[in-house]
Amino acid sequence: MKKRNFMKMYQASIQITLKKGILDVQGKAVENALHAIEFPMLTNLRIGKHVELNVEAEDKEKANALVTDACNKLVANPIIEDFKINLTEV
Amino acid sequence: MKKRNFMKMYQASIQITLKKGILDVQGKAVENALHAIEFPMLTNLRIGKHVELNVEAEDKEKANALVTDACNKLVANPIIEDFKINLTEV
Numbered sequence: 001m002k003k004r005n006f007m008k009m010y011q012a013s014i015q016i017t018l019k020k021g022i023l024d025v026q027g028k029a030v031e032n033a034l035h036a037i038e039f040p041m042l043t044n045l046r047i048g049k050h051v052e053l054n055v056e057a058e059d060k061e062k063a064n065a066l067v068t069d070a071c072n073k074l075v076a077n078p079i080i081e082d083f084k085i086n087l088t089e090v
Numbered sequence: 091m092k093k094r095n096f097m098k099m100y101q102a103s104i105q106i107t108l109k110k111g112i113l114d115v116q117g118k119a120v121e122n123a124l125h126a127i128e129f130p131m132l133t134n135l136r137i138g139k140h141v142e143l144n145v146e147a148e149d150k151e152k153a154n155a156l157v158t159d160a161c162n163k164l165v166a167n168p169i170i171e172d173f174k175i176n177l178t179e180v
Contacts, residue, residue, distance in 0.1 A: 015140050030165060031143075039160050041146040050105050050140040053121075056131040070129050075120060 010063040013086045017048035100153040103176040106166045107138035
């Protein structure tokens with residue numbers, strides 16, 4: 001896609017975490033493995049996803065709206081996951 | 091585990107990303123799917139892991155050392171992944 005002059009490029013960093021109360025089997029497995037070696041002091045481990053992407057938009061609000069929409073429709077599963085978006089202009 | 095008085099509790103937030111140059115097939119698949127629906131302006135998508143855990147340690151330096159050690163040994167794969175640790179006292 002040709003970059004137009006009036007468009008800006010933003011880098012989005014998205015933290016996707018399982019909602020509170022949703023069982024995190026992967027996190028539980030890793031926590032148990034940590035306790036079995038030398039790390040009993042690490043607890044409440046939960047594993048989510050970290051997504052980075054570039055977004056081309058007119059301004060930060062539009063970029064945020066686009067990324068939120070993409071997260072709700074495809075990147076995250078809003079039924080069981082929460083997500084936090086952090087945008088920086090690049 | 092009983093909490094001793096001289097120990098502090100920290101919450102660690104760890105961002106695990108694939109090293110630059112390592113092919114991210116999952117990210118590529120999600121990016122292609124986004125382009126196929128209504129999001130051609132989202133590019134360079136890469137997917138990593140986001141891990142949250144509590145750590146009990148005497149001070150922040152010890153907590154950081156413990157989490158770094160756990161990441162190198164089990165939580166991340168240091169051959170193909172980078173990780174960033176963020177600690178806050180709770």
